[in-house]
Amino acid sequence: ALEDDVVGESxxxxxxxxxTEAFMSAEMCETSDNKLSAGIPVDIWAIPVVRRGEVIAVVERHTNQMGVRAPxxxxxxxxEIADILSEMLHHGRFPQFPGSDRALAPKGTDGVIxxxxxxxxxxxxxxxxxxxRRLGLAGDLDGEYLIPTVREL
Known part of the structure; x- marks a missing residue:
């Protein structure tokens, strides 16, 4: 929970x-002392973005720790996906695709598979x-194979 959009801020x-620690060490750093952010206890990770051996940015990841319960x-x-994306970001391991139409690019509201x-x-x-389901799927996706499911639609 961030009160302000800080993307691009120095x-x-x-x-x-x-x-600072992540930037100087080029390693992911974390705290689990439930620091308050916008009044909500969060765990915070600082993830350095490393390119060609140099840290070019640091991304903070906040995980809400409000309430004591199992997820x-x-x-x-x-x-788990956040952990995978954090590792990809830190190590610069992204799938490479040729340029594509921005209108066809995934949006945040399209969901996650x-x-x-x-x-x-x-x-x-x-x-x-x-x-x-708007494309015509009648059942669920979990446990199905993506390519045959998409081809059937």
Missing amino acids: VAYDDESLV GNTEAHYL RVAATGMITLASPNALSAF
Whole structure:
């Protein structure tokens, strides 16, 4: 929970800041002391974006720790996906695709589909499932194989 959009903001040097630590060490740094952000206790990760051996930026990841409970299945999947994306960001391991039409690029509201190496869908967010149902899907996506499912639609 951030009160302001800080994308692109410069950060002053602070030797106690996770952002500074991540920038200087080129390693992911985290705290689990439930720092308050907008009045909500959060765990914070500082993820350095490394390109050609140099840190070019640092991304902060905040995870809401409000309430003492075990995460549900969907939330657990989202946290796992966040871990995977954090590693991809830190190590610069992104799939490379040729230029494409920006109008066809995924939007945040399109939902999330997690696909195993086998092609089987292991998670489909409610928005993703809704998008597929608008395309004509009658059942669920979890446990289905993405390519044959899309071809059938």
